[in-house]
Amino acid sequence: MxxxxxxxxxxxxxxxxxxxxxxxxxxxxxxxxxxxxxxxxxxxxxxxxxxxxxxxxxxxxxxxxxxxxxxxxxxxxxxxxxxxxxxxxxxxxxxxxxxxxxxxxxxxxxxxxxxxxxxxxxxxxxxxxxxxxxxxxxxxxxxxxxxxxxxxxxxxxxxxxxxxxxxxxxxxxDDVTLPDDPVVYGFGGRVPDWPDDFASYVDDVEQELKLRYGGAMIGDVSQVLEYGGIFAYPALESAPNGKLRLQFEGNPIGYIIECAGGRSSDGTQSLLEVEPTELHQRVPVHVGNEDLVDRLETALAE
Ligand SMILES: O=P(O)(O)OC[C@H]1O[C@](O)(COP(=O)(O)O)[C@@H](O)[C@@H]1O
Ligand SMILES: [Mg+2]
Ligand SMILES: [Mg+2]
CATH class of the missing domain: 3.30.540.10 (Fructose-1,6-Bisphosphatase, subunit A, domain 1)
Known part of the structure; x- marks a missing residue:
C-alpha cells in the first residue's frame, strides 16, 4: 500500500x-x-x-x-x-x-x-x-x-x-503544523451572499486576524498552513452547499489540515465525516486552527 x-x-x-x-x-x-x-x-x-x-x-x-x-x-x-x-x-x-x-x-x-x-x-x-x-x-x-x-x-x-x-x-x-497563534483569514463568496450567522462570525475574527484571499483555495490554504488562521468557502444564501466539491477539494484539504493539527468542518462536523452522495457534490468548507473552527461551529449553531 x-x-x-x-x-x-x-x-x-x-x-x-x-x-x-x-x-x-x-x-x-x-x-x-x-x-x-x-x-x-x-x-x-x-x-x-x-x-x-x-x-x-x-x-x-x-x-x-x-x-x-x-x-x-x-x-x-x-x-x-x-x-x-x-x-x-x-x-x-x-x-x-x-x-x-x-x-x-x-x-x-x-x-x-x-x-x-x-x-x-x-x-x-x-x-x-x-x-x-x-x-x-x-x-x-x-x-x-x-x-x-x-x-x-x-x-x-x-x-x-x-x-x-x-x-x-x-x-x-518534514513536520508541517499549524502555528499556535493564528494570523490570517480568507473567506470565499460574495459578502452580501453570506448567511447572517456566518457574517457575524466574520465580524468577530476580522478584529483578530489579517485578510488574505487570493481566489485559489490552495493558495489560501497554504497561507493558513504557514501563518495559522482559517480559510472558508461557506454555505451561501444562493448556494447552501457552497462552491467547493467534497471529493476533489473538501476532503483532501480537510485531511491535510487535520494531519497538520488543525480542524475541518462542513459547519457541524469534520469534512472527513461527510456522507458522500455523488461524485461532484458540493460542501461548505471551513479549515484552520482548532479554536477558530470550533468558534465557527458554535456561531453557526446559534
Ligand atoms: O471566485 P470565487 O467565488 O472567490 O471562488 C474561488 C474559489 O473557487 C475555486 O477557484 C474553485 O476551484 P476551481 O478553480 O478548481 O474550480 C477555489 O480554488 C477558490 O477558493
Ligand atoms: Mg479546478
Ligand atoms: Mg478547485
Whole structure:
C-alpha cells in the first residue's frame, strides 16, 4: 500500500513541471462546461489529461476521477487505489497570472468515498516556486519540486533526458503544523451572499486576524498552513452547499489540515465525516486552527 501511494505521489511530482509548462498559451476558455457548470480553460483540460494518463498507468490505481469530467475512469487492469483530482484549482487565476494548484486525494474505497477512507492527500502549488504538500500517516511534509537541479546533475553525469524523470521533490519541512497563534483569514463568496450567522462570525475574527484571499483555495490554504488562521468557502444564501466539491477539494484539504493539527468542518462536523452522495457534490468548507473552527461551529449553531 505504502509503495503504491508513493508511486502516485511520484507521478504527481513528475507531472507538475509539465502542468506548469502547459499553462502558457492555454489561458482561453473552452466552450464546454465541467460537471459543476463552470467554464473550463484549455489549461484545465490539458492538466486533467496529463494527470489521468499518467496515474492510470500505475498498476495500483484502479480509478481516476476529476472535477473536469462527468464520470469515473476505471483502469483496465484492476488496482486498489482510487484517485480524485482537481487538476487546476483556482484556474480562473490564470488570466490574471496568480497562483493555482493541483490537488490529489488518494482513497482506498471506490468513489465517491468519505474522507475517512483517504490514505493520503497532496497538493502542488504553482507559485513563484513550485512546492508540494503531502499528508499521509497523520503527518504533513512540504517539498520543493526541483526540476532544474536534477536536470543539471543528470546532464553532468551523462544520464538520459526523459523530461518526466527530471522532477524530484526535496523536503523543506518534514513536520508541517499549524502555528499556535493564528494570523490570517480568507473567506470565499460574495459578502452580501453570506448567511447572517456566518457574517457575524466574520465580524468577530476580522478584529483578530489579517485578510488574505487570493481566489485559489490552495493558495489560501497554504497561507493558513504557514501563518495559522482559517480559510472558508461557506454555505451561501444562493448556494447552501457552497462552491467547493467534497471529493476533489473538501476532503483532501480537510485531511491535510487535520494531519497538520488543525480542524475541518462542513459547519457541524469534520469534512472527513461527510456522507458522500455523488461524485461532484458540493460542501461548505471551513479549515484552520482548532479554536477558530470550533468558534465557527458554535456561531453557526446559534
Ligand atoms: O471566485 P470565487 O467565488 O472567490 O471562488 C474561488 C474559489 O473557487 C475555486 O477557484 C474553485 O476551484 P476551481 O478553480 O478548481 O474550480 C477555489 O480554488 C477558490 O477558493
Ligand atoms: Mg478547485
Ligand atoms: Mg479546478
Amino acid at each position: 505504502s509503495d503504491a501511494i508513493t508511486a502516485v505521489l511520484d507521478v504527481v511530482t513528475e507531472t507538475a513541471p509539465d502542468v506548469r509548462a502547459g499553462l502558457t498559451g492555454r489561458r482561453e476558455y473552452e466552450t464546454d462546461e465541467n460537471p459543476s457548470g463552470e467554464q473550463m480553460l484549455a489549461a484545465d483540460i490539458h492538466a486533467d489529461q496529463l494527470i489521468e494518463d499518467r496515474l492510470l498507468a500505475i498498476d495500483a490505481v484502479a480509478s481516476y476521477a476529476s472535477e473536469e469530467r462527468d464520470d469515473i475512469v476505471e483502469a483496465d487492469d484492476g488496482g486498489h487505489l482510487h484517485v480524485a483530482c482537481d487538476p487546476l484549482d483556482g484556474s480562473s487565476n490564470l488570466k490574471s497570472n496568480n497562483v493555482m494548484g493541483t490537488i490529489v486525494a488518494i482513497y482506498d474505497e471506490p468513489l465517491p468515498a468519505a474522507g475517512k477512507h483517504l490514505k493520503a492527500a497532496a497538493y502542488v502549488l504553482y507559485g513563484p516556486i513550485t512546492n508540494m504538500v503531502v499528508a499521509r500517516d497523520g503527518e504533513v511534509k512540504e517539498y520543493v519540486i526541483d526540476s532544474e537541479a536534477r536536470s543539471a546533475s543528470k546532464s553532468a553525469s551523462g544520464e538520459g533526458s526523459d523530461p518526466r524523470a527530471d522532477a524530484e521533490r526535496r523536503v523543506v519541512d
